[in-house]
Amino acid sequence: MKNTVLKMTIGLGIMALAAQQVQAQARNCAPRADVLQRLAETYGEKRRGIGIARQGAVMELFASDQSGSWTITVTMPDGMTCLVASGRAYEQMADVLPPNT
Structure with a gap:
């Protein structure tokens, strides 16, 4: 279950990172x-997933069980963290993804 959620999180984070990293950093x-x-105090979000992206960046997914809000961040090696994507209606999934064919 945790592996499936982590894989989905990493995949989403990489896609969002590739599409929005330049704008988010700016x-x-x-x-x-x-x-x-701010994520904890304002939105009640806690870290739910983590992955390594390009150039030593760390992608993390934060979410709140209470409000359903979620945020994907990317932290660069220099310690700067950028908001890449956010939304609502977060749900933790336990479904097994079908195998790639």
């Missing part, structure tokens, strides 16, 4: 501690 970045504090 507008929505701050030191990691500041971003994590």
Whole structure:
């Protein structure tokens, strides 16, 4: 179950990163501690998944069980964290994905 959620999270994060990384870094970045504090205090989000992206970047998925909000962040090696995507209606899935053919 955890592996499936992690794989889905990584896949979504990589796609979002590839499409939006340049724009996100230009507008929505701050030191990691500041971003994590805001996600926790303002949205009640906790880390639900993590993966390694290009150039040593770390992609993380944060979500709230109570509000259903979610956020994907990318943290660069210099400690700056950028918001890549966010949304609502987060649900943790336990479904097994079909094999690739």
